[in-house]
Amino acid sequence: MKVPDTCQLRAEDMNELFAKLEQKYVIYAPVRIRGGGxxxxxxxxxxxxxxxxxEIEYSERSTYPMKEVLTPITQTLFYFTEDEYRESKMREKKDILVFGRACDINSIKIQDQIYLKNGDIEDYFYKRIRDKVKFAVMECANEFDGCFCCSMGTNTTDMYSIAVSFGENINNVEVKDEEFKQYFRNYKLSDYKIKFPAENKLKVKFPVxxxxxxxxxxxNHPMWDEFEDRCIGCGSCTTACSTCTCFETTDIVYTQNANVGERRRTxxxxxxxxxxxxxxxxxxxxKVSERYRYKILHKVYGYNARFKDGPMCVGCGRCSARCPELISYPATLNKLYDAVEEIKKQGGVKDV
Ligand code: SF4
Ligand code: SF4
Known part of the structure; x- marks a missing residue:
């Protein structure tokens, strides 16, 4: 029997499907934490x-991005004594299926570049979890405030095993990955094909x-000066960013024996x-304005200069949503675009 590529599933079918999938996968998805804001x-x-x-919250953007599945806020890499070390155990014993949107999945491509293709050595602790992860893309039924994936070209993806459109009673699923077709043998056929967003209300002129x-x-442009007063350097924007990867490593030694401890990545x-x-x-x-400038120029210029992979941003809008000072990243990009054009018009010379 030919296995269907697209199916319609009722709520009870979805939960039956999840039970089957859970035999092989830990399923991650955005979940609402009441009062956890x-x-x-x-x-x-x-x-x-x-x-x-x-349990999946698909009607609103998640506060924090998908990267937390692969790189938690803090994790122990290994434990050590005076003369030996032991690698930390993986949190998940099974493979992992993550539900997210096209922009979220595209952000993992950027994470892959930074952790796996930044020089000759792959990041071992990233790779050991990344190798276990597959994606289920969720259709964006409505757009969220501050999204600009269409300006960034991250509104579509082909990096998924299944695609899902959630409905009140009927959920449509497209099955792309051969390995997943076995889970869908008994469901009703449909002609569903995922629809990706074609336009956002918010449009950004991304500077090149x-x-x-x-x-x-x-x-040296004066556009950065305003951020000296506005930005408080809290780092919320980068913690919430789908593509930022900065971390620090710390050796924690145990109080009773300072030769024994663990190395953490935070x-x-x-x-x-x-x-x-x-x-x-x-x-x-x-200066905080120098740090803000660095962050923006790394996303716009530095990442692409190294990887030739486009911007280090997927237009998810989480940075602006999290900023306690209401600093808009898209507005900064538009200002930067104008400043670049201004310099180009002046023949590339701007000494300020
Ligand atoms: S910079 Fe802002 S819009 Fe771009 S990926 Fe990070 S959080 Fe999303
Ligand atoms: S969240 Fe806002 S205030 Fe905090 S560091 Fe980022 S831009 Fe500055």
Missing amino acids: RYAKQDSILYKPVHRYE IEDLDMANKIK CSSCMLENFDKVAGGSSFRK
Whole structure:
């Protein structure tokens, strides 16, 4: 019997499907945490393991991104004694299926570049979990405030095993991965094909900085000055960012024996004071406006200069949504676009 490529599943079918999938996979998806938000009575939406499809919060953007499944806020890499070490155990014994949107899945491509293709050595601890992960893309039925995936070209993806459109009673599923077809043998056929967003209300003029010469000129533009007063350097934007990967490593030694301990990797941020502090106490970006400029130029120029892979941003809008100072990243990009154009018009020379 030919296995259908697309199916319609009722709620009970979905939960039966989840039960079957859970034999092989831990299923992660955005889940609403009631009262878990930053302010009183505010919820948060985080990627968590789910067992039933009703647990998935698909009508709002998650507060924190998909990267937390692969790189938790803090994780122990290994334990050590005086003369040996032992690798930490993987949190998940099974393979992992993650439900997310096209922009979220595209953000993992950027994470892959940074952890796996940044030089000759792959990041071992990223790779050991990444090799276990497959994706289920969720159709965006409505767009969220501040999304601009269409401006970034991250509104579509082909990196998924199944695609799902959630409905009140009927859920449509497209099955792309041969390995998944076995789970769908008994469901009703449909002609569903995932629809990706074609346009966002918010449009961003993404600046293109072609070379180091232009990057150096834009560094000196006065547009960065306003952020010295506005940005408090809290790092919320980068923690919530789908594509940021800064972390710090810390050796924790146990109080009763300082030769025994564990090495942890913890999410950090280029926006934090002292993030770039070096031996001798010097720091490269003392002013918060310099750190903000660094963050933006890394996303717009530095990442692409290294990987030739486009911007380090998928237009998910989480950075602006999390900023307590209401600093808009898309507005910064538009200002930067205008500044780059201004410099180009002046023949590439701008000494300010
Ligand atoms: S910079 Fe902002 S919009 Fe871009 S990926 Fe990060 S959080 Fe999303
Ligand atoms: S831009 Fe906003 S979220 Fe990011 S460090 Fe500055 S104040 Fe914090």
